[in-house]
Amino acid sequence: VLLRDQIAQEASALYGFVESISSACTPPPRSVAFTDASERLFQYIAALSTKTKQYLKDYPVELEGSEEQFIESRRELSTIRIAWREIHQFIKPAVHADTLNQPTALIAAMLQRLKQLPGFEASDFAIFHTDTFDYLQVNPVFVNQAAAGLAAIVGAEGISKPILIGIPSSQGTKLFLNCLVAHEMGHYVFGQRHLRPLLIAEIESALRQTLGNKYAGQGLQDRSFHFGLLAKWAEELFCDLFATYLIGPSYSFAYVELFDVAKVSARQALHWPQLWILSIICILRTHSA
Amino acid sequence: VKEQAELLKRLDWWRHVQMIQSRSVAILGVLVTIPNEEFLKIETTERRPLLEAFLQIIPEISSQLGKITSGLDVGAHQFGNLWPVMEQYFDNGIVPSTINVDVGNGIIEQAHPSAVTIINAAFRYYLEKLDNLMLRIKNQDIQSIETRSYWINKVQSWAAKALEDVSLIEKINLW
Numbered sequence: 001v002l003l004r005d006q007i008a009q010e011a012s013a014l015y016g017f018v019e020s021i022s023s024a025c026t027p028p029p030r031s032v033a034f035t036d037a038s039e040r041l042f043q044y045i046a047a048l049s050t051k052t053k054q055y056l057k058d059y060p061v062e063l064e065g066s067e068e069q070f071i072e073s074r075r076e077l078s079t080i081r082i083a084w085r086e087i088h089q090f091i092k093p094a095v096h097a098d099t100l101n102q103p104t105a106l107i108a109a110m111l112q113r114l115k116q117l118p119g120f121e122a123s124d125f126a127i128f129h130t131d132t133f134d135y136l137q138v139n140p141v142f143v144n145q146a147a148a149g150l151a152a153i154v155g156a157e158g159i160s161k162p163i164l165i166g167i168p169s170s171q172g173t174k175l176f177l178n179c180l181v182a183h184e185m186g187h188y189v190f191g192q193r194h195l196r197p198l199l200i201a202e203i204e205s206a207l208r209q210t211l212g213n214k215y216a217g218q219g220l221q222d223r224s225f226h227f228g229l230l231a232k233w234a235e236e237l238f239c240d241l242f243a244t245y246l247i248g249p250s251y252s253f254a255y256v257e258l259f260d261v262a263k264v265s266a267r268q269a270l271h272w273p274q275l276w277i278l279s280i281i282c283i284l285r286t287h288s289a
Numbered sequence: 290v291k292e293q294a295e296l297l298k299r300l301d302w303w304r305h306v307q308m309i310q311s312r313s314v315a316i317l318g319v320l321v322t323i324p325n326e327e328f329l330k331i332e333t334t335e336r337r338p339l340l341e342a343f344l345q346i347i348p349e350i351s352s353q354l355g356k357i358t359s360g361l362d363v364g365a366h367q368f369g370n371l372w373p374v375m376e377q378y379f380d381n382g383i384v385p386s387t388i389n390v391d392v393g394n395g396i397i398e399q400a401h402p403s404a405v406t407i408i409n410a411a412f413r414y415y416l417e418k419l420d421n422l423m424l425r426i427k428n429q430d431i432q433s434i435e436t437r438s439y440w441i442n443k444v445q446s447w448a449a450k451a452l453e454d455v456s457l458i459e460k461i462n463l464w
Contacts, residue, residue, distance in 0.1 A: 105452035109404030112456070116361055175445040176412060195353055202349045206342035214338075226339065233343050237292060238350050244293045245358045248365065248405050249306045249317075250412040252293045256313040 007070075008061035010077055015056045017081065021088045022049030024095060032098035035107075037162040041094055041126035044161040045087065048147065051156040052080060076153060083150035090164055093128035103167070103178040110182055113246055119192070124162040125185070163188050179254040182246045186239030195238060196231055203230045291320040291328075292347065302365045305372070311416040364405030371402050375410040380421050384447045385410065386454030401455055411448030415441055 022045055034042070060073070107125060115121050144163060151157045165184045190196070207215050207226055215223065243251040294317040297303050306314055325344050332340050371388065378385035385407065389397045402410070414422075423429040423440055430436055 103449065105449045105456065106408070108456055109408070109452045112404065112459075113361065117357060118360075173446075173449070175408070175449050176415060179408065179412075189357060193353070193357060198353065199346065199349060202346045203342070206345040207339075209345065210338035210342040229339065230343055230346070234346055234350055237343075237347065238354060240293055241296050241351065241354050242358070244296050245300065245354065245361070245363070248300075248363070248368070248409045249297055249302050250408045252290065252297065252317060253311075253313045253412050253416065255290060255293070256316055 007059070007073060007077075010074075011056050011059045011061060014077055014081055015053055018049055018052045018056070018084050021084050021091065022046060024091045034098055035104060035126070037124045037126040038094060038097065040124065040162050041164070044147075044159055045091065047159045048087075048151065048154070048156050051154040051159075052084070052150065055154040056080075080150060080153060083146045086146035087150075090128050093166070094126055094164070096129045097127040097167070103173060103175060103181070106175055106178055107165070107181065110185060110246060114185055114189075117189075120189070123188070125165045125188075126162040128164055128166050129168070176250070177254050177258060179247055179250045180243070180258065182243030182251055183239045185246065186242035187235070189242055190235050190238050196235065199231065199234050203227060203234065206230070290317065291323065293317070294321045296351075300363045300365060302363070302368075305365060305369050309413055309417055313416060362403075364403055364409075367403055368406045368409050371400065371406055372410055372413065374400075375402065375406070376414060376418060376421075379411070379414045379418065379444060379447065380425060382422065382443070382447070384450045384454065386451040386458070401458055402451070404452055404455060407448055407451045407455065411444055411451075415444050419444070 059077075107127065111123065111125060114123050144161075147161060148157075151159065165181055167178060167181060204227070207223075207230065211218075211226070215226070218226070240251075240255070294303075297306055297317070298321065307318060329337055329340055329344075371390065374388050374390050375385045378388060385402060388400050388402065390400050392398050419437060419440055420431050422444070423431045423436065429440070
């Protein structure tokens with residue numbers, strides 16, 4: 001049996017794979033209530049699933065073209081599978097984030113402020129639960145990129161989708177720590193406003209200045225590593241500052257509490273001049289008392 | 290975190306923040322006094338130039354943030370005006386979504402705090418005023434971790450309810 005004869009088999013397997021993933025939210029579960037954004041997410045996944053299955057049903061299985069065409073065809077099936085694997089991670093966590101298990105009012109309030117910014121009037125976020133306690137590590141852009149790639153292949157670009165935002169599953173209804181969700185909205189804004197390309201020149205120039213000849217003489221891999229690191233720091237700082245602007249000092253208070261900044265500051269103070277150690281210790285003692 | 294504190298200063302939040310008696314605020318207050326050079330000193334030789342480069346691009350990040358958020362009300366002014374009344378509402382266990390403000394000469398005006406005011410008032414109350422609430426309620430031990438935790442959750446749920454109410458009022462006003 002030639003490998004190219006296996007295309008029908010592979011497309012069928014992929015069809016079943018997509019069907020099993022999307023079945024968790026087609027039709028959306030009705031035993032609990034969901035926000036409009038979550039409902040739209042489920043509808044989006046259902047529509048994406050329908051389009052994918054239709055695309056696979058019509059997939060050309062008897063290839064008569066060149067070897068390159070066959071390889072390209074295999075690559076496309078692989079891309080579809082990878083995208084659905086990516087989407088799979090978010091379906092059950094999104095189904096678990098019903099209105100009783102997410103800070104609906106807080107998210108709506110933050111979203112309402114975001115929508116006041118030019119270009120963000122139509123923004124919408126669906127919440128999903130994360131198993132880990134990593135508020136600031138859940139970047140919604142990755143799954144959106146996977147979904148966008150898939151949509152381009154199966155012809156579903158026109159279907160609008162809400163942006164996904166992750167919160168730790170145990171903190172569903174808490175108000176204070178969930179102020180950190182504003183940081184994730186910052187990632188969305190950073191991506192939508194294409195800020196990374198805008199910062200490229202600044203980052204390059206700063207690295208040249210501080211690393212000097214070392215930067216100029218670096219290989220592509222090292223330069224790319226340093227550039228990537230700074231770009232990441234820049235994005236994270238933007239998200240922190242955006243969140244601070246969006247909801248005020250509550251963001252900083254939540255941040256200080258969750259990341260135990262007092263402890264970190266005290267440890268770093270060991271390296272600072274005596275003056276700083278004294279000032280921190282005095283103030284912390286006063287307030288602890 | 291230092292940059293967050295710097296931003297709070299630029300946005301006029303600081304005069305409200307610095308009055309809060311809390312360790313979190315003390316940390317923010319100390320961080321803004323530390324010159325950036327001190328952060329550079331504690332880095333390894335390898336990482337120091339990277340942090341230095343990072344510090345150089347912060348003004349551009351701030352500039353981009355300014356462009357994106359220009360026109361969006363910061364919310365500090367309303368917070369400053371309404372906090373004293375909001376505090377009383379929390380003291381009495383009342384959801385502060387529609388509040389009566391004494392504007393002088395015996396005139397009482399009704400106000401609906403913004404979401405930013407509600408969130409920050411609730412957080413401030415949690416950070417420094419929880420004892421006030423607990424002392425007004427019979428048999429509450431302010432040293433009991435379990436009891437404090439219960440009332441912290443209560444303050445959060447009142448704030449969440451206030452956010453829902455305000456959102457509903459805004460929707461109705463649009464109809």
